[in-house]
Amino acid sequence: MTHSIEAKLTELGLSLPSAPAPAANYVPFVQAGNLVHVSGQISNGPDGLITGKLGVDLTVEQGAAAARTCALSLLAQAKAATGGDLSKIKRLVKMVGFVNSGPDFIEQPKVINGASDLMVELMGDAGRHARxxxxxxxxxxxxxxxIEAIFEVV
Structure with missing residues (x-):
């Protein structure tokens, strides 16, 4: 899967960031058996943190783009967890997405689709997940x- 994920990233003009360091007293990932649990990855782009409330400061499209940056960081952490070998990732099992929302905002699923859609685009059926x-x-x-995630590895 390494070749296909990396080839797909290149095809899309994307690259994985360095695996972000934890911001507090936790580890970026924990492997338990054949599951890698990746800690929550925050929206962070080339210009820094992507901040703001959906429905107040940001549109659904901007939120989905922010979620895509989280997906890239999740994959960067999974790559670190597998010793740099993405071919050890069998599938994405689950993602849990949190959206900083204004009180009347109800489009959280559309925002997190930014990450879900990218995972499927990069991993094919192995990127389909519970969420x-x-x-x-x-x-x-x-x-x-x-967004946090659980990956199955071999």
Whole structure:
């Protein structure tokens, strides 16, 4: 799968960031058996943190783009967890997405689709996953999106 994910990233003009360091007292991932649990990855683009509330400061499209940055960070952490070998990733099992939302915003699933769609685009059927997409009154450092994931590895 390494070749196909990396080839797809190149085809899309994307690259994985360096695996972000934890911002507090936790580890970026934990492997338990054949599952790698990746801690929440926050929306962070080339210009820094992507902040703001969906439905107040950001549109659904901007939120989906922020969620895509989370997906790239999730894959970067999974790559670190597998010693740099993405071919050890068998599938994406689950994602949980948190959306920094205004009080009347109800499009959280459309925002998290930014990450889900990218995972399927990069991994094919192995990128299809169980998922939750929930609203949050605020997120760390004011970011717009945070997503955690579970990957199955071989």
């Amino acid at each position: 939750s997409a929930v609203s949050a009154a605020s997120l760390p450092m004011g970011v717009s999106v945070e």
